[in-house]
Amino acid sequence: MTNPDPSAPPTGEEREPREDKLPDWVQRKLALLRQRLADERRTSAALRGGIEETDTFIGHYDIRPDQLLEPGSDITFVPDLARPNQTINCKIAEGRLIVHATNTLVIRPTYNNGLTLGLEK
Numbered sequence: 001m002t003n004p005d006p007s008a009p010p011t012g013e014e015r016e017p018r019e020d021k022l023p024d025w026v027q028r029k030l031a032l033l034r035q036r037l038a039d040e041r042r043t044s045a046a047l048r049g050g051i052e053e054t055d056t057f058i059g060h061y062d063i064r065p066d067q068l069l070e071p072g073s074d075i076t077f078v079p080d081l082a083r084p085n086q087t088i089n090c091k092i093a094e095g096r097l098i099v100h101a102t103n104t105l106v107i108r109p110t111y112n113n114g115l116t117l118g119l120e121k
Helices: 017-021 024-047
Strands: 075-077 088-093 096-101 105-111 114-119
Touching: 017 024
Parallel strands: none
Antiparallel strands: 075 088, 088 096, 105 114
16 A cells, blocks of 8 residues: 555555565565554554544543543533432533533632532532
């Protein structure tokens, strides 16, 4: 496969004509590495669920892989399961976190780089 845009950086899948001058064992190794790269890319795409780039994902803190969501997805939290109709909704828009709630939000700073959000009781 050749790269249709010669100014684009190589993807690792293209075979260059000068490779024909390399020893056979090197050519076989390059073919094997290209196959492994293609396999890894297919596996990665399957794990991503078809989502290429996104600004929204569920982070699992190294317990398991992050779960990717469509860019700009709304995320709804129910802080108190006894009150399931009261929610906090978040999404990313224009590089900012947008937060809406069904009730008055209570915002408490925790550190210089953190805060807690809750609903007024």
